[in-house]
Amino acid sequence: MRLVLDTNIIVAALRSPTGGSAALLRRIRAGKIRMLLSVPLLLEYEAVALRPEHLQAAQIAPADVTNVLALFAEPVAIHYLWRPRLRDPADEMVLEAAVNGRADAIITFNRADFGVVPKAFGIDVVDPGDILRRG
Secondary structure, three states, X not given: OEEEEXXXXXXXXXXXXXXXXXXXHHHHHOOOXXXXXXXXXXXXXXXXXXXXXXXXXXXXOHHHHXXXXXXXXXXXXXXXXXXXXXXXXXXXXXXXXXXXXXXXXXXXXXXXXXXXXXXXXXXXXXXXXXHHHHO
């Protein structure tokens, strides 16, 4: 299964190491799921995860964030920008990584933000629990 993670999943995994988002990252690290990642999306993950409020809540150092972001991700080159398609411009890079990487699903807690647009590309929008239940 090929997935693109929204930034909120990365933050949730850092802040709650026993939650579903962290379990999803462990499956990715174990090679059971393929995570797709573009350069713009990696930079977004890093910029958000390194915010002081997230570091403090997770009780981690910036180096710990770098270690999490160094997961076994498949790089995705962005050959075509699909903007604007979504109501939140920050979600556009998630959609672009998913479309260009031929993802099966986008994983997010904000499913409504993506609407029906990903479905037009054959991409599901689900939360971590949905993926974990699929096995």
